[in-house]
Amino acid sequence: MYKLSALINAFGGELRGEDIEISAVSSLDSAVAGCLSFCLGNKFLNQAKACQASALALREFEPELQCSQIIIKDPQLFIARVLSLLHPAPKAQGKIHHSAIVADDAVVDPTAEIGPLVVIESGAVIGANTLIQAGTVIGQNAKIGAHCLFHARVVVYADTEIADYVEIHSGAVIGSDGFGNAWAGQRWEKIPQIGRVQIGSHVEIGANTTIDRGALDNTVIADGVRLDNQIQVAHNVKIGAHTAIAACTGIAGSTTIGANCLIGGGVLIAGHIDIADRITLLAGNGVPSSLTEAGVYASGVPVMPYASWARNVLQFRRLDEMTKRVKKIEKQCLAKDSEQ
Amino acid sequence: MYKLSALINAFGGELRGEDIEISAVSSLDSAVAGCLSFCLGNKFLNQAKACQASALALREFEPELQCSQIIIKDPQLFIARVLSLLHPAPKAQGKIHHSAIVADDAVVDPTAEIGPLVVIESGAVIGANTLIQAGTVIGQNAKIGAHCLFHARVVVYADTEIADYVEIHSGAVIGSDGFGNAWAGQRWEKIPQIGRVQIGSHVEIGANTTIDRGALDNTVIADGVRLDNQIQVAHNVKIGAHTAIAACTGIAGSTTIGANCLIGGGVLIAGHIDIADRITLLAGNGVPSSLTEAGVYASGVPVMPYASWARNVLQFRRLDEMTKRVKKIEKQCLAKDSEQ
Amino acid sequence: MYKLSALINAFGGELRGEDIEISAVSSLDSAVAGCLSFCLGNKFLNQAKACQASALALREFEPELQCSQIIIKDPQLFIARVLSLLHPAPKAQGKIHHSAIVADDAVVDPTAEIGPLVVIESGAVIGANTLIQAGTVIGQNAKIGAHCLFHARVVVYADTEIADYVEIHSGAVIGSDGFGNAWAGQRWEKIPQIGRVQIGSHVEIGANTTIDRGALDNTVIADGVRLDNQIQVAHNVKIGAHTAIAACTGIAGSTTIGANCLIGGGVLIAGHIDIADRITLLAGNGVPSSLTEAGVYASGVPVMPYASWARNVLQFRRLDEMTKRVKKIEKQCLAKDSEQ
Known part of the structure; x- marks a missing residue:
């Protein structure tokens, strides 16, 4: 549970409305009471008005909304930071699972965590607070830094x-x-x-x-x-x-x-x-x-209904030839034109 | 070994010819005596005539074929079902391999099978008759239903x-x-x-x-x-x-x-x-x-010999310009035309 | 350390300059004294002249270069072979890691090596001198030949x-x-x-x-x-x-x-x-x-700045229609032309 003022202290923004506590971040569509959500522009405004969130982060104050508002230049970045606070990445626990195979001459920092069935080969180095999850293989003499997170396998x-x-x-x-x-x-x-x-x-x-x-x-x-x-x-x-x-x-x-x-x-x-x-x-x-x-x-030719695509592609295959035909017409007709 | 009549009882179709036993399903090209094969249309008819299979599933009776025939609306679906009968998917054996790492608070149904070096993390649930093969990792609190088959890794x-x-x-x-x-x-x-x-x-x-x-x-x-x-x-x-x-x-x-x-x-x-x-x-x-x-x-521009592709692509890059040229010609020549 | 003459004895080529020893192969840009590098054509010649390598493999003798030269028809192939000599692939050690799960009825050649946490299932066969690295899974009755190298997983x-x-x-x-x-x-x-x-x-x-x-x-x-x-x-x-x-x-x-x-x-x-x-x-x-x-x-339409791509693609969607317009012009204008 975080008060909106605490989030604003940490990540910026201006509070409009009551300084409530929020317990989760949700999308506009699935938010319920107690949630913080966000609105990235006018095209989401109708969704925002129908949203059940207790607070919204958005760029400009919106008088029609009933909930608390956090006015901030980049609501997406604000939400990313709130999410990081509510859902921190898993932390290394400073242990090596008994099933991991760690070479005698590998160097694993004591703060790192090595998950089940991980293989750390000869000469490898694993830095501080790094978490290596199940089944990952670290080859010989590989050097892995600190605070890394390698998922399974x-x-x-x-x-x-x-x-x-x-x-x-x-x-x-x-x-x-x-x-x-x-x-x-x-x-x-x-x-x-x-x-x-x-x-x-x-x-x-x-x-x-x-x-x-x-x-x-x-x-x-x-x-x-x-x-x-x-x-x-x-x-x-x-x-x-x-x-x-x-x-x-x-x-x-x-x-x-x-x-x-x-x-x-x-x-x-x-x-x-x-x-x-x-x-x-x-x-x-x-x-x-x-x-x-x-x-x-950009490049490529985007999707069309098959029938029109087929007709157009057929002509693409003759595009160089058609260019010559157009050139010929220009020469004959337009030249004649100017002669007249 | 299944009699054709048994397959028809199970999966439909009409028997024309002898009610022989088949022991395998094969493609038209590699079938030998004892095999059931199938023909998906007239364009495969010559292959079907040369085929050594003892029985064929096909849409319409083909008087020129020597072998037994099963006449059925969808021979591919019929064959899929015969294959499922002859080659059933592997079944869970209700055991956990000694090398698997299963969290104490994971719930594995007693009918499920967990293969070697599988990792089942805390809070995960594995349903009845589900088979998890070697080296697979199931994360925390994941819920896996019944009768699933997860292959290795x-x-x-x-x-x-x-x-x-x-x-x-x-x-x-x-x-x-x-x-x-x-x-x-x-x-x-x-x-x-x-x-x-x-x-x-x-x-x-x-x-x-x-x-x-x-x-x-x-x-x-x-x-x-x-x-x-x-x-x-x-x-x-x-x-x-x-x-x-x-x-x-x-x-x-x-x-x-x-x-x-x-x-x-x-x-x-x-x-x-x-x-x-x-x-x-x-x-x-x-x-x-x-x-x-x-x-x-559909979309895209399919394959051409390089030289013609290069010429056509060059003109594609000028397509907008060419359209304008054509418009100009139309304006000058066709307009003039109608004036005459 | 190999003498250039030893490399030439093994892999062909003609020596121009001193028969020095080299200890490594490097790219033109990162070579230092003691290195062998290579030049694949005239467009790399300036790089070759600035290169610090002690020897270069190249197609034709280059009088301006100070280092020893190996003149050979295919310098890339020569270098590939020198690299194979200096950096041989890992060799199977004829052992099965204690953590590997090998089925009782699998057949592993005694010269093969099975790495940590490998799974070899029932009936599988692993040939002589084959090396299977960590975490790999070999399914039932799979047959693997000799001198293979399967990397991890x-x-x-x-x-x-x-x-x-x-x-x-x-x-x-x-x-x-x-x-x-x-x-x-x-x-x-x-x-x-x-x-x-x-x-x-x-x-x-x-x-x-x-x-x-x-x-x-x-x-x-x-x-x-x-x-x-x-x-x-x-x-x-x-x-x-x-x-x-x-x-x-x-x-x-x-x-x-x-x-x-x-x-x-x-x-x-x-x-x-x-x-x-x-x-x-x-x-x-x-x-x-x-x-x-x-x-x-070749096929496809390669990259363009977005604005010109968008204009050209728009016309691609009308290409069949434009072809008809060009045909109409040809009919009316060029026909008229020939009548005159």
Whole structure:
């Protein structure tokens, strides 16, 4: 139970209405008495009016609302912070589960917690207050920082370096071999991948995301990067600080992505290219070459009813030919025109 | 060994030919004597004639075939049921493997089976006849129904609710945090994800598919949904009953998908939109906005030889300009035309 | 430490300059004294000139370089082989970790190594010198060949057959059920998937890749195939020898892919089609129908600044209509033209 004034003391904002206590944060639709909810703009105003919450965080005072209001510039950030207060992340308990397999020469900080059936291989280091949940595997000589949270069944390959305050979700694989093959006339030969993965601090990595180790140099994820689920990061990719990437995106080898980019879901980014800082790529983009200017980019052809799609795609296949036909018409008709 | 008449008694159909015994179901190409196979239409008729099976299930009697025939409206469904009879799913044996780690306050039904190196965390509940295979992790307070089959190395996060007769394949992750981040001026702050995942009955979930928990409210998968491999379901998505989704599809946050939809592979569906009931999305669709009418939808530009693709794409980049040129021609030439 | 002459004896090439010893392989940018690096063409020549390596492998002698040179037709392959010499893959130690759960009737070759918390189920066979790392699960009656390397937390379902020298990365799932459902009027019924997965020798499979077992017949991956991360291979797919497929590609059921194909990342290949030998599919392709001619194929519409993309896509939706307008102009204006 927190008083609204206590939340405002901690996270800012201005109180309008009674200084009640709230016990939970809810969406506009499912809030009940005792809840704090939030309104992110005018298009949610009717929902807000019907909402049963005892308090709302919003940008501007809304005289029609009956409940207490917290007026704050960024209600979403305010709510994120209240949620962190009400639902703190699990804390490491300074213990190693009896079923975990920890190599004799691994170094686990006494404040860290190692869950059931975790494997910590030879030479690995686990930092202070880090919590490693069930079934995760930490490879040889991997270095994991402090205050990290690895959920169940993460794999970290040998020699990976991960800084502090990194959260990794289940099924993520960090440090697998890059896709390096040399054609030997009749068959592929593997190019051993001897680089590592380096992950900065305050990074979050989603479920079943894969980040390959570098071929010779390292794959590098900078501080504050946010990766959603099922993202593929190939060998020697570099992702700049605070860039956020949505699910199902794939980044091919040796590409550099700038800082503060926003990359939508299902984007495919070619190898050996550079994406500048502050670029926004909408979902589904295919990016075959470097982008040097900050801005918003799109690609692809979005959904249509099948019949009209089929007719249009047929003409797409003749687009170059049609351009020539238009050129011919212009030459003959418009030229004639000006002759007359 | 089953007599054809026994299969017909159980699953319908009409026998033409001898009431032989079959011991296996095979494809048309690999069937041998003793096998039952099936023919789904005229385009497979030549294969059916060359087939060595002792019996065939098909829609209409085919006088040229030598083998016994089972005439039935839906041969594929008939075969599915025969296969279920010949190859029943593994059954829970009512035991807990000695290597499993089951919390003292978890509740495992005595008819359930818990495989080797499974972890069942505090407060979790496992229903009757449910089989949890090797290395799976069931998080705190997760509720798993009866007659479920979880293959090796599934992860179910805390508080997830899964109904009866749900099958989940290896590597699937249910209940990981949604991709919720609030920008705090210099860096992202995580928005704690306190919703859950609710999964109805008779759902099947493919290998390495990920379903995120809701931000505040729940992510909901209705009864009878079929999800293939490597699908990403973001926070607060709702998928309606009996919708089937093929592999590699990604659904962004807070989107609602109707009942009885058929969604192809590699489809990208934007967040905060509604897909109506009975919509078919062909593979590779990009869906940026709501679809309200049942029907078949397509998008994208399919494969071409590189040279012609490159020429056509070049003109696509000038399509708006070309439209203006055509408009100009129309204005000048056709107008002139009508003047004459 | 290897002398250049020893490397040349083993892997070919011609020495120009001093026969020094090298202790490591590095990229051009990070090489220091004692390193061998390589130059793959003229566009890297300036980097090569600034490089601190003591020796370089390259195609043609470069008089301006100060370091020793190894002149060889394929420097990348040469480097791959030197790396394999300096960084040999981990070797099986002929032991079973005490925490592994190995069924009494599983057969593990005495030269094989089974890591911590591995599960080997009943009837499985593990060949000579094969190394199975932590947390991997090998299902009932699966047959694994010799000299394989399975990284941590792979899942191999029952009855899978894997030949020799196969490397599989973490999170890969081999043999999960294909997506087989028959509509039973009100709901889906599962079609039991009784085929297997067969994997040839010298195959490498990336992290979190999924390969489904066949419905009735088998899914087949031929010798020498290379699969990157997060690839989905559906039931009954056949992939020909030495085909290499980049990450995030999905192949739908019953499709056959030829030998020696090069398939880019994020490609979607429809079901029940044939891709001929020696086909190159660029990244992001959508392939709805068979391709019978060797060659390079592309599809899709690559990235553009949002504003011009939106204008062009708008016209794409009217492309069929515009074609008719152009046809009309041709008929009226050009016909008139020829009349004159």
